[in-house]
Amino acid sequence: MAVLGPNGAGKSTTIRNIMGIMYPDEGTVKFRDYPAGEIPRHTIGYLPEERGLYKNVKVMDMILYLAELKDYPLKRARERALQYLEKFGLQGKEKVPVEELSKGMGQKVQFIGSIIHEPDLLILDEPFSGLDPVSQEVFKQEIKEQARNGTAILLSSHQMNMVEEVCDRLFMIHRGRKVIYGPIEDVKNQYANFKCTIRGHNEPARLGRIPDVQRVETNGDVSVLYLTRDVHIPGWIKHLPEELHIQELSIDRVSLHEIFIDIATDNHTLSSSGEGGGVGA
Incomplete structure (x- = not known):
């Protein structure tokens, strides 16, 4: 599911509430059968928009450290890390310090760190930032693979073409309020x-x-x-x-990009078959 909205709409606040970094003034956060507001940290994978790898740590040590924080078996984590490093074209980089990697390579390492522990919920904030087209394609395929394996995924991105290619559902926020929610095909049929x-x-x-x-x-x-x-x-x-x-x-x-601009700028030039400005609004 894509989480969209202009800067300041409330996307990061929503993500922080889900992760338990901050708590909502009202309402509850519920995920699967876990008690409201108590999503175990080890079940969440998170790729932040602002990257946070330790620069002087070697790639493999960085990935294993992130796995250990989630109480994931290190032997299994090492096996999975080697598989992902090969899949993302980073084989042979296991002992290279993070500071020697390019921005795109660092992005790949942090992505591996977010999925290494097989999370139930994966939150990706601008996952395609800094990637070349080939790497973007690898990321898209891996995100789809994670979803096919049962992982619930929230993806926040300003690259609307990527959202259309990867996501099934859309949740758009404007000024802290929901304006669109539903399957992307339904949104396109209503607005586009x-x-x-x-x-x-x-x-x-x-x-x-x-x-x-x-x-x-x-x-x-x-x-x-x-x-x-x-x-x-x-x-x-x-x-x-x-x-x-x-x-x-x-x-x-009409593209999802045009729908986003229309709502974010309050133009309302695109017609909608529903009342209240959006699917499920």
Whole structure:
């Protein structure tokens, strides 16, 4: 599940409440069958946005230390660490001090430290930060693998494309309040009407007269036509004037990034089929 929201929305406060770093003024934190507010620390894996590895400690010692803090068997931790180091392209780095690693390598080590003890709940705060595209793909696959194995995962990220690729559900906070909650597909269906992007020199007024066009945004020779809900795309295409200047044309749904911006800036330009501004709001 993705936990999203603009800076100051309450994401970090929510995470701290879940982890028991701070406690809510009202309400309770409940996870599976554990008593309210008493999630055992050893069942939680956490990758913080601000990295926290000891720079003068060797990679393997760092991972084993994090495992020991969770009361995880060290023999098993060493076996798993070697497997993950190989999976993340860090084989042979076991005795290298953390301070000699690149930012991306350090990110991989800290990620391994967050999953080394096989947590029931995994909290990932900006896990893709500082990673190259190849490493991002490895992280995505491992996160999906963790989920398939039964780990509950909360992922906070500002990289909306990653959220769409990895997450099943979405929880968006704005000014400390829930504004969207539900499966990503439901959110997309509710908020994400189709849009048509046309590259070519065309008058916005002319584009606005095309049936089922709610509004038109132009930037140079690129025009984006936001379409009405439930528009029938094959039929709509037939209404495009033959004299339109089209170098490129694409039709897709409004992205999660655009939904986020619309809510975070209080624009409310994207239509919603529900009342109250969101799925489950």
